[in-house]
Amino acid sequence: MNSSYSHKTIQPDISLSICGYSKVLEIVSNKWTALVVYAMEDGVIRYGEIRRRIEGISKKMLTQTLRQLERNGLVKRVITPSVPPIVEYSLTGLGESLLEPMRTLNQWTKENYSLVEQARENYDRDNSGE
Template sequence: MEQLQDSTILSPGHKDVTAGPCLQTAGCRNVAPVLNRVGDKWSMMIVMTLSDGSKRFSELKRAIDGISQRMLTLSLRGLERDGMVSRTVTPTIPPRVDYELTELGRSLREPVKALGDWAIKHIDCIRSAQRRFDEREDAA
């Protein structure tokens, strides 16, 4: 059990919403690895590529421009470990390995699409801000 600063004892699964920053800090520590995974460029490209159905490793590699074999392997393993992607091996010669989104992975499609739409909508503004910043840094 976890004891908070105000002596409130929490049993597993119980959250005291009145505990203030103490829980928020623990929550941040718990959420940070998940945000690192779902915020990773390659992981999101894999999620979007798999959003229309299962794919073999080589299909993913061809569909995701610029990803190395090693990075694809590492990203798929991380997504599989986090429960967002399933890996199915069919015992043929050579073995066939297919990757597809799990229910949890499919639930990411909407927020990832929304983030992509936001980036497309604001890319000119972002690039303009980057130019202004770079010009200011160059002048200094």
């Protein structure tokens, strides 16, 4: 038995409402968010080019994702008056600072996702009779 265990009521020390980490995960954990950020990692890009680069993203989802990123200070939108207007997007400094942790997670995925898949297969096989 753990000697530090106490019979007192333990207060939660992890909270979705006040934990900054969980709030940031809420922003960046959407699959489209990560892909849109990656699409902008080389600099200024137009809406149509982002859409062409990301397989399977709808216009509605791309628009919602860009608005969310802009609202959270990760993306800058510039409209150049013309007919039709030219709309360009780029990462802000804050958005660019997100690239390194995303690259680290991407590298972890490349190195470990096959192990995750194997664990799932093992779990499903071992628990198929429950």
